[in-house]
Amino acid sequence: MKKNERLELIKKIILSHEVETQNELLDYLKKEGLTPTQATISRDMNEIGIVKVPSKSGRYIYGLSKNKSAIIVPQPLNISSIIVGISRLKNMLHIDVIPGNSRFLKRHIVSEFSDQIFSLIADDDSLLLVAPTEATAEALLSRINRWT
Known part of the structure; x- marks a missing residue:
């Protein structure tokens, strides 16, 4: 095949x-x-x-x-159902997700905020988002928190 x-x-x-x-x-x-x-x-x-x-x-x-x-998917995917937690340290966000969902969330974040992200790294159950400034990180945190 x-x-x-x-x-x-x-x-x-x-x-x-x-x-x-x-x-x-x-x-x-x-x-x-x-x-x-x-x-x-x-x-x-x-x-x-x-x-x-x-x-x-x-x-x-x-x-x-x-x-x-x-x-x-067999039913609509709700982003809030895959995010476990979010924390911020200076200009970085750490986002915990249910294992296996980080690639989906990464694609969604990049499509929404690509011009506001310095770097975004994903493994199986978490993402590390690096923003260019602390103010940008705070604004991104606020917008992502609205999803949950």
Whole structure:
């Protein structure tokens, strides 16, 4: 199977099943006759823009983005439901999120505030936003707090 076909199959699986882990996704792919490695699946998920989102049952499942700015999930994604906490130190904001959601939030922050950000670093469950000034950081904190 070609890469683009595999990516389309992953999208189809994510949209039709409540997939919580990469291992579950691998199991679905095996049922389709594919045996990709976990590393391949991880790269594919990153390329597609897959993120963890709250499901109707309260669990966190994978949702996907077709254009990396519009997330398609089984129910609407609420930013306030993924932010755990925010703190500010001088010109920096530290944002804790539910694991697996930092890429989604990073894309959203960059699309809203790109001209006000010096740097934005994300790992699995947190983001570090560096603003050019303390005043800018305070203004960003205020605007992001309105989301929660």
